[in-house]
Amino acid sequence: MERRVELTLTLDPKSSKPLQAQVFDQIREIILDGQLKAGMALPPSRLLAERLRVSRNTVIIAYERLAAEGYVKARGTAGLFVGPIPPDSLLLIQRGSQPLTNGPVSEELGEPLLCFAGSPGGGGDRPELDFWVGRSDPGAFPIRIWRRIVSRLLSQETAYLTDYCDPAGLPELRTAISTHLRRARAVAVTEDQVIVTTGGQDALNLVFNLLKSHTRQLCIENPCYLGASLIFRSTELTIHPVPVDGEGLRTDLLPKDRGSLLYVTPSHQFPTGATMSLSRRLALLRWAEETDSYIVEDDYDSDFRYDGPPLTALAGLDGGRRVFYVGTFSKSVGAGLRIGFATVPRMFWGEARMLKARMSNGQAWLEQAALAAFIDEGHFDRHLRRLRQVYKARRDCLVTALRRTFAGAVVIGGDSGLHLVWRLPPGFPPARQIQVMARERGIGVYALSSGAAYDFHSNAVDNMLVFGYSSLNEIQIKKAIAEIQEIIQ
Ligand SMILES: Cc1ncc(COP(=O)(O)O)c(C=O)c1O
Incomplete structure (x- = not known):
């Protein structure tokens, strides 16, 4: 009843x-x-x-x-x-007894910084109609407002240009970020849990360096973001690639050993586009608690969600215990700004701030101050609202073009973010072959193991093509799909 x-x-x-x-x-x-x-x-x-x-x-x-x-x-x-779901056992996760106080500051973090040459998404010889993932529209940067804010700042506050600021980042920006996260992603953090970084990649490096002395093995979703795989592969630690399916990472296949560090993109799996189900999110948190592991949640493109309300981030469910949240303004404002951030459980704040000081002693003042004003004055929200409309129209155009051109095309991962995946029907050439043929015609489409994505298993089924649609307009999208039809036929 x-x-x-x-x-x-x-x-x-x-x-x-x-x-x-x-x-x-x-x-x-x-x-x-x-x-x-x-x-x-x-x-x-x-x-x-x-x-x-x-x-x-x-x-x-x-x-x-x-x-x-x-x-x-x-x-x-x-x-x-x-x-x-969630069953009662999963619900106990957040109610643990670990106190949320500042942890001790360790002096043990002396290892050299990890780094790699060349940005995975960067420049180079790109095709004319390029569905490279996660690139903003070239005209999307809010240049008029930015110019106004920057010239106002420079006429008022030049003293900051000759001084150091907090290595964790400009307090105004950290406050603006934590307010945005609480409101938009239900992540209950305060400014003294936010570290401003040089884009999301730097934040991943920061978290990795912070946790490596606590870590016995690394777990990573597979396929995954190339930038994260490069950090993980540059170490001696054992790596467990964990497969993903339509609900994201297969939590049932996580190793049971203690002391893992897991990299995951639950809101919009990179590159498959899957959204992790609630039961798996909770299972993930329970796994972290039971195995004394930590999770890096890379939430790189969740400012863009087109169908339905925003989803609570994993860090929002975790209550500040085991999830390190990584975000970036590369997709929402511009990758050239090189501003991202990590949030850390309170317990790690002192250590994280000290590590950031050792890595770079903070970020450039002007960009941080301009971004803080941009958010505080309401421009960021307006800018996101506008871009969501532009990118949604492009997403719709791509989905329609694919479905019209290839009857019944199965498109996944398009609810949010800046890319989606077309699952090729049986009888079509493998994705990598289409990628090569398209490239010869000046079109960039990408198999799951290429572009900014990485697959630890080179023999995986090769039937998915990734399309980043945010930097192409509707005319270009339609033209590219018509060309792909010719290529495949
Ligand atoms: C999945 C994912 N994570 C993190 C990043 C890092 O972005 P950035 O270093 O440009 O801020 C990107 C960039 O494309 C990405 O695709």
Whole structure:
């Protein structure tokens, strides 16, 4: 029999957090606490809206997000019910006893810095119509606003150009980043957990260097981001490549040994585009807790989500214990800025800040100050809203062109980010062969083991082609797909 419960929520209309986010957070918390169990029904949205004295839309948006993240499921017209996952055992993860205090600062981090020559995504001899992954539209940089902010800063605050700033990054920027993360990704961090870095790659290096003395083996999703694989492969540590499928990393195949460091892209797996399911996210956190392991969550392109509300990051579920979150402004503002960041559990803050000081003693002031103003003054949100529309139209154009040209084309991973994957039907040439033939015609498309992606198993099934669509306009996209049709025929 269906069990409906009363939900006791307390909303604060004066809070800067939108009402729908308050409703979402509180119901999610009730589910995670185990008060709402699998199979129980949520109250109808109209009823809850009346009780809370909010608009029905507010409740509907919160419900949609709960459904998108897998907490509840619709059963026809009967309403929304708490899903079979997460089972109670998974829910205990966040309730551990480790205190969230500052940890000791170790002096043991004397190893030389890891580095590699040449950016995996960088320049070179690129084809004319290039679906290289993760490149912004060349005209996307908000140059007029940026120029205004920079010239204002230079006329007011030049003293900062002759001084050092905090090695962890400019406090205003760290505050702006933590506010954005809390709001957009449900990652509850404060500015004293954020380290500003030279792009996401530097953040990955920072986290790796920070944790390597705690690490016995490395785990990485396979296929994966080349930049992460380069860092991992430059060490003597054993690497466990863990396969991915349509739900992201196969958590059942993670090694049970203690002391792993895992690299993962749960929101939009690089390169397959899969979104990791909630049950796997929770299984991942439980695995980390049970094996005393740490996770690097690379959330490189999640500012772009086109269908449905944003998904809570893994770091948001973890509650600041075992997940190091890595972000970048390379996709959202511009890779030339070279600004990214890592968030660290409080326990590691002192060590991380000291390591950053040793690596580079902080970041350039002007870009950080300009970016902080750009975010604080609301330009960043507006810029993202505009770009989401542009990139969504390109994504739609690509999906339509593929489906029209190759009847029934299976396209995956297009809900978010800046790339998607076309799974080639049986009888088509292998992806690598299409990549080579396309290249001869001036078109860049990429198999899962090429471009900015890396596959630890060279004999993997080669039937997926990756398309980064953000830097090509609709005319170019249609032209490229028509050419690919000719190539394949
Ligand atoms: C999956 C992934 N992670 C991290 C990055 C790092 O980006 P950057 O170093 O340009 O900020 C990229 C860049 O393309 C990426 O694709």
